[in-house]
Amino acid sequence: MSMTATTEGAAVRPRLRWGLPAYVVLVLVAMTLALVVPKTGYVLNISLQATTYAIAVLGLTIVLGLCGQINLAQAAFFGLGAYAVGIGQTEYGVNFWVCLLLGTCMAAGFGALLGASTLRLGGHYLAMVTISFQQIVTLVLINWIPVTKGPDGVRAIPRPGFLADGSTYLAFCIFMLALLGFLVWKLRDTRLGRAMRAVRDNELAAGVAGIDVYRTKVTAFALSAVLGGIGGALFAGGFSYVSPDQFSFAESVVFLTMVLLGGVASPIGAAIGTGLLILIPEWLRFLKSIPGLYLAIYGAAVILIVLFMPDGIWGFVRNQFDRFKRAAGSVLGGDTLQLSGGGTGSDMVMEVRGLSKHFGGLKAVDEVDLTIRRGGVHALIGPNGSGKTTTLNVLSGLYRATSGTIMLNGRDVTNLPPHARTAAGLGRTFQNIRLWRSMTALENVMVGAERPGNPVGGDSAALLARSRAALAFVGLEDRADEVVANFSYGHQRAVEIARALAGDPALLLLDEPGAGLNSSEKVELRDLLKRISARGLTILIIDHDMTLVSEVAQHITVLNFGRRIADGYSADVLKHPDVIAAYLGTAPDVAA
Amino acid sequence: MDLVLQLLFTGIGIGSVYALVALGFVLIFRATNVVNFAQGEFSMVAAFLMVVFSVKMGLPYWVAFIFALLGMACLGAVFNLAVYYPLRHRTYLPVIISTIGASIFMANTTLAVHGPEPEVLSGWFDTPGFMLGPVYLDNQYVLIIVVTALLVALQYWFFEHTLLGKKLQATSQDKEMASLLGIPVAVMIMITFIYSAVIGGIAGILVAPVLFVSIGMGATIALKAFAATIIGGFGDVTGAIIGGLALGVIETFGAAYVSVPYKDGFAFLVLIAFLIFRPQGIFGERVAEKA
C-alpha cells in the first residue's frame, strides 16, 4: 500500500541513546562551519538554497512520507512564504519576523483550505487539484502587478539586522532546518504521527480505530504547507530577490523529486535529497555544451531512482544498516490489562431496531432487530450471503443504514461516521486483517489505545503501558517492536484484537476472527475470547465455525436472506428448526 | 453575434486539441489506473519526428506521417517497458513520479538532439482557411475537429465491437479476472501504451501547423487535457471529449469577456469547482475508493 513497502524488512527502529547529543553536536559543527569557513558567493548561494529548500521538502516528508498524500503545489506554498517576507518588508515596512509569521499563516491557511476542499478525493485527483492551485498561484503572482510587482519580482529584500551577514544567515537557516527536522522526526512517534501513518497504511482501519481520517489528512497537508511557507520565507531573506518563476510547477516537481530521492520516510532523507538535487545539476554543468543534456540525465535519474531505490537513498542505507540490528530487549510489563466494558450503564450495550441496508433493489439487511446485553459473547450467524458482514459494516459505520436506529451504550450512533462510533465505544476487527503493515505491533496497538474516549486518558505513559498490557494479554509483548508485516497470520489476528482491546471499548465486534486460522490457533482464539469475556467486555462475533460459536457464545442471533430468523440462548437457537433448515439447505460444511 | 460565433469556433477548435490529447490519457488510465504525465511529450516528439521526416528529409507528407507514427509506436513500447511496467505492482505514486521523470527526459533529449529552435510544419492544406458567413474557419482546426470526431467513433467501435477491444476493456476493468480468462494482460497493456503514444502523436502532428513545433508545446496542452479528463470523468472517453471541448470554449470566452492574462486560470478554477462539487465528472464513475 505504501511507498515504504520494502522497509518492512526493517524490524526495529534504532533507539540510540547517544543519538540526540550527536545530532546537537553535528548541527553545532555545521553552524560553526557556516560561520567560520570563508566561502564565495556561489557556495553561499548554493548552501542557502539547499538549506531553505530542505525545509520545504521536510513538509513533503510529512504529507507524503507520513500521511501518503501527494502534494504538487509545495512551490506555491514556498512562494507564499517568500512573497510575504518580500512584499511585507519592502512595501509595507513590516518586521522580518512578523512577515515570516504572516507568510507561514498564509501558507497554512491555503494549505488547510485546499486540503479541506479536496482531500476527500485521493490519488490522481489530489495531484491534479494541487497542480491547479500551483498554476493559479503562479498566474496571480505574475498578473496581480500592484501587489506582487508582477514578473519583475520583489528585489532588495532585507534580512533582520543581526543576521544581515550571509554566513550568519546561513548558520541561522541551518539551525532552523535542524530544529524543524528534529520536530518532524519526533512527529513520527506522536499520536498525530501514528494517526498519519495509520491513514497511509490503511485508511479504512484508521477510521475504524477512531482516527478522524479526513482531519488527519488536512492537518498533514496544512503542516506541509507551513514548512513550505517557512522555507520560502527564509529563502526570500537569503536570496533577497523573489520572482514568480522561482515558484512554478516545475519547482514543485523538483521538491517532490527531492523527497523521493532522499527517501520519504525520514527527515534525513529530505536533507539528502535536497542536497543532491541542488548539487547534481550544478556538478553536471560540465555537460552544458549540449543544451538539454543535463536535464535529460536528470529526468532519466528520476526514473532510475523510482525503479531501483523505492525508499530513496536514506531508505536504501537504512535497509543495509538494519540488517545487522536485533530487537533491543525491553522490559516486559506483563499482562495487567483492565477492561471496563463500557461502564455499568443500562443492561443493553447495543440496541438495534429495524435496521435495513439496501443496495439498489437488493435488501442485504432487512428490518433486523438486535439486542446485545452487557457482558458475555453474542454471536451473529447465518449462511453465506445472509447479510452478517453487511450488518457488521452498518454497525461500525462503514455503510450508512437505509433505515433503522442503532443505540450504543444508550447513545444514538446511527448517523455517526466510523471514527465517531469508535469514540462512542465501539471496537472491531476485520475478516481480512487490516493492520498498518509498515508499523510495529506496539505502534498499531498504541493507535488503538489512543481512541478518543478511551477511559485511560491522554497521558502518554499510561497509553504506552496500556498498549503493552494489551499485547501481553494476547501473548505478543515480546514482539512489540517488530513490524507487523512479518507476523504470522494468527499473530496478526491477535495484534488486531489487541489494538481493539487497547482502546477499552464498550463493545467489541469481531468479523470472522477464526477465518484462516489453523486448529491450534483456533483453540488459542477460543481461550482468548473467553478471557476477554471474563474481564467484562461484551463481544459480538460473526463466524462460520459453529464449534467456536457454540463454545463461546451465550446468545445467538441468526440471519438468513437479510432477515432475522432466530434469536435467543445458544442452546435453544441451535435447535431451532428454521436454523437447521437454513444451514442444511445451504452447505453442510459449516465448520469452514 | 459574429463575435460569439467566431469565439465559439475557436473554443471548439482548441478544445478538440485538448480532447485529442485527453483520449490518450483516458486510454492509459483505463488500462493501468495510472495518469501519464508524459502524455504531452508524446505529442511534442511526434511533431519533431514529422519535422525531421517531412521538412528535413523531404519525404512526402503521408510517408512522413506514417514514419512518425511508427516512431511513436516504438516510443510507446519503450515507454511501457522502461517507465510503467517495472512499477506495475506499486502504487500510483511512484508511477506518477516516474512519468514526470520521463517527461523531463523526453523534452530535454529532444532539446539535446534537435536544438532549441522552434520549427514550422505545414498542414495538409495549401490555404490557411475560409470564411463561412461572418466566421473565419481555420482549415487546420476544422481538420482537428473532424479527426477528433473520427477517432472517437473509431475508438468506440473498436472497444465495443472487436475482440481485441473487448479484451482490452476486460483488462482495464479487472486485471486478475482477465488473466484468469486467459487474456495476456502484459500484451494488452503494451498495446494500450503503443496506441496512446500514437494518438498523442497524431494530436501533436495536427496541432503543429497552428501552434508551431517547440519543445514546450506538449506540456501546456497536456495539463489542460488532463484537466479536461477530470472534468469529463476519468473512466469515460465521451466524458474526456466533452470535458476538452468545454474547457476550450470556457477558456476562449473567459479570455474574451473576463481577462486575457488569467486565461489559463479559468481551466483550473473550473477544474477545482468540479472536483469539489461533482468529483465524478460529467459522466464518470464515483471517485470514492472501494472499501
Add this chain to the structure above:
Amino acid sequence: MLLTRRGFTTALTGAVAAPALIRSSFAQGATVKIGMVVPMTGAAAESGSFAQTGAKIALEQVNKAGGVLGKPLELVFEDDQTTNPGAVLAFSKLASQPEIVAFLGSIRSTQMHAMAPDMLKIGKPVGFGGTDPNLTKLGNPWLFRFRPNDSYSGKVIAQYGGKELGKKKWAIVHSTDAFGTAGAKALEDSLGDNGGTLALKQGYANQSQDFTPVVLAVRQSGADVLGTYFTFETDLGIFARQLRQLGVNIPWVGSPSIVNVSALKLAGPALYNTYGVADYAEDSSEASKAFGKAYREVRKVAPDNQSSWTFDAVTCLALAMNKAGSTEPEKVRQAMLAIRGHKGAEGEYNFDKNGDGLHGYNIVKNDKGEIKFDKRIDFTPNLG
C-alpha cells in the same frame, strides 16, 4: 533489466564524483577572462546560442587585433537555465572565479534584477542587454547597458506611428511579463506627445495557444495602428497569423521580437509589411553591416539583437580595458563611462552616467520576409 540495483548505485557514485576530477584537470592559462551568463537550456536556449555566437565573434576579432593588454581574451559561459534562480547561481558561480574581470549579464530584465545585488557586491563591470529602464537607475555603478532601454522603444514606436505613418488611434498588445508591461507603459506614455490616443491596451500571458479573443478585441477597438510588445516568437507567430486570418490589416509597429529570425520563420507572410523597432538593423551602419557579414559566415542565418549586443559588449569591454591599461574594475568602469562615439553593431555608443550606452532605435520594415532598414531615430542623451 540489465542494470542491477548495486550497479546503479555504483554508477551514481561515479557520476557524482567525476565532474570534480574533470574540472580540476584544467590548467589555468594566462588569459583575460570575461564571464557570461547565458541560457543554454529552458525556454530561451535558442536565443542563448545566438548570444554566444555574437560574443565569440567579438572574441575572435579582439584576439586577432592583439587581445587585451597583450593577453588573449577568453569567455567563460554559465547556463542560467532561463530562470531567475538559475541566473543568480550562474552569476555567483562566475563571480567566485577571481580571474574573471568583467561579466556579461542577461538580455532578460527580470534576470538582471535578480542578479543585480550580487553584481553590486562583486564590484566589477557588467555589460547587459535587459531593456527595463529601471535597471540603470538602481544606483548600481557597475551596470552598462548595450541595448537602448524601453523608454526609447516606446518613444520611437509612438513617434514613428504618429509622425511617419500619420496614425492616431492606437491598440497596444503586450506580454504581461516585465518586458512587455514596461514597454507597453512607455509606449502609452509617449502617445500624447505624438498626437495619438489609446483605443485598447491588452495584456496576455506568455505561451498562449490562442489569440482569437485578443485579435477580436483589436478589431472591435477601431484602432488604426497597432503597437506590440511580444516576448516569445511562438506567441508572436500565432498572434500574427490569427490577426491576418481575422482580417486585421492596420499598420503594425512592434518591439524588437517582431524582426527576430525565429519570428520571421514562424510567422512567414503574416508579418509582411510590419514595422519593428530594432536595436540591430544590418543596413543601419557600416559597423552593423560588418557584423552581419561576420555572423553569416558562422551561422548561415541573419543576425539579430540577441547576438549584436553581446558582440558590442565584448568589444567595448576589451576596448575599455585596453584604454584603461588595466583590468582593475574601477579603472575599467571609468574607461567605459568615457566611451564616446564608438560605432558598434547596435549603433553609436555614448555612455551616460547611468550606464546607458545607446539612445535610439532603428525602424525596420518587413518587406516580404526581408528586413529592410527604414530609419534611425536617436534622442539626445544627457551625458552630464
